[in-house]
């Protein structure tokens with residue numbers, strides 16, 4: 169019975185690092201080799217077309233069709249020189265992954281042969297069946313058309329023999345069914361609102377970029393062990409498994425030396441990523457055994473997000489070459505840290521200024537404080553929404569456990585920024601001695617110098633200021649970053665627009681610009697205080713305190729999603745032109761449905777494993793014990809009572825655990841049946857959360873007890889000590 173487990177463990181243990189061919193040339197030479205970037209555009213497009221295309225990318229100018237034909241021709245020529253035969257529109261449906269359908273370049277040539285063709289029409293737009301993707305009921309099957317449309321702001325790239333064209337995905341009636349379209353709209357909204365605010369400080373600013381630098385955490389598991397764990401294979405996490413005696417207690421994995429097999433995987437992954445223009449920079453061991461992290465240099469948000477989606481798919485592919493499977497699930501193992509994806513977010517101008525970085529002059533610092541305080545206001549007023557943007561059935565395991573931010577969104581600022589805000593708040597206009605533009609004396613302590621003293625980190629904060637950016641740490645490792653970025657960008661854009669309105673109002677009343685800015689900023693500092701928390705986010709006192717402050721403390725994912733449909737939230741998304749009520753409602757349907765399905769699948773897998781792996785093995789071991797008791801009695805009738813007492817106890821324990829498991833699995837099936845009859849997706853998700861989900865852990869508890877009792881030789885499933893420590 170246990171042969172499979174021992175074979176896979178032994179095989180995994182013996183594996184050695186795979187040799188990775190390292191390119192002879194330096195990275196700078198092969199970086200972006202498979203990307204249709206500006207260098208390639210310049211080379212493969214006529215200069216007028218190049219000009220128009222880069223104009224469209226930089227300034228959002230509309231592209232006309234004949235340009236598209238020439239661009240398509242240039243792309244095809246470049247791609248074919250690299251052996252490409254197919255192309256695909258690549259988009260981001262409301263699942264965790266991406267979607268693609270490959271078509272060959274070939275067309276009939278009219279003489280019985282074929283020629284390679286790729287027209288502007290095919291580049292710009294394609295039609296597909298929207299009803300087969302999550303659509304929240306927007307698509308009736310009788311009008312199931314969906315369209316993908318080229319996003320010129322993210323460059324096409326090549327994987328294997330296929331040219332990938334990043335696209336948005338929407339319905340026949342124009343509602344978005346993806347992450348990219350609303351992300352682009354939210355970036356446009358931030359650009360507009362932030363540029364307007366920048367003009368208080370520099371009229372030359374033409375554009376504000378949103379930057380994203382994601383840090384991706386993940387686990388690696390040997391593929392043999394993975395294959396022997398149906399729960400990992402089907403749900404991405406272990407639904408059972410007793411803690412191994414050693415896990416992360418010694419803090420000996422974080423930043424430890426990277427194991428050879430893993431280092432080979434990382435190198436291989438990095439080379440592929442760099443060729444795709446993904447600027448990977450950082451790699452290290454994470455806290456949990458077999459947990460790692462990688463991070464690129466930050467980029468413009470839309471591109472950074474495409475790159476993150478690409479990296480997740482490259483990781484899946486490359487890990488197989490090294491005999492690993494990558495786990496992107498937020499909580500693959502109970503009892504050790506889960507995985508997140510920290511989203512480092514900031515704004516910067518086309519004139520090269522990072523708006524979230526303190527400056528050197530009072531004027532620069534006033535600009536910095538404007539953007540900082542508006543971000544705090546946005547996070548404060550939409551803390552529930554931001555939580556809704558990151559919560560999923562899988563990320564819910566992570567939040568609130570003692571390893572990740574709690575299920576309450578708050579902002580960490582650190583001592584120097586907190587002092588700075590207090591200082592501004594407490595000094596009234598007089599003491600700031602604002603004497604006209606030139607003479608403005610904004611008595612702000614030298615922030616850059618102070619920041620160096622204050623590089624304190626707060627791992628417990630879900631939204632931490634880290635010197636020149638905010639780090640949204642609650643994002644899940646498996647998530648599309650766009651979900652969080654759409655909510656954050658829209659909230660900040662809306663807030664900045666409000667700020668501008670208020671400041672302009674004061675200026676119109678005759679106040680000078682600086683005092684108008686300071687007056688509003690001061691009011692905001694007071695107003696958004698409840699979101700500012702530098703203490704320990706893991707503590708129970710914080711939960712109490714947060715409730716008193718009126719922050720969203722809801723922990724049930726299906727209810728957290730309600731934040732998207734609050735009237736003020738819908739109004740905000742509509743004002744910013746990011747999403748309509750119909751789109752928001754449809755997306756929530758998808759969120760509830762996905763939540764239900766995830767728990768449903770976990771419940772089925774656990775039920776099956778309990779009945780056909782765990783109970784049979786436990787019963788077999790119990791039979792061995794029973795035989796032993798009988799035989800003891802026959803050879804040593806006088807002492808048998810005493811000698812077999814331990815075994816009898818185990819026999820009883822096993823019976824108790826197995827009958828509990830059987831009973832609970834039956835109840836879980838019944839609970840699913842009840843929940844499945846509910847037609848309202850929200851109600852169904854709540855039922856799954858309240859009735860089915862808790863049983864998973866209750867059943868698991870007894871299975872994990874059995875794992876400790878049953879003969880190790882008989883246990884079929886690889887154990888935590890094997891999954892987490894073989895590398």
Ligand code: ADP
Pocket residue numbers: 379380381382383450463464465466512513514515522636637
């Ligand atoms: P840490 O683990 O210390 O938080 P990492 O080096 O792992 O930091 O990752 C930090 C991420 O933040 C990187 O992707 C980095 O490029 C990014 N980053 C740095 N500055 C900014 C910024 N101004 N805006 C957005 N992202 C940034």
Ligand code: MG
Pocket residue numbers: 383461463
């Ligand atoms: Mg890091």
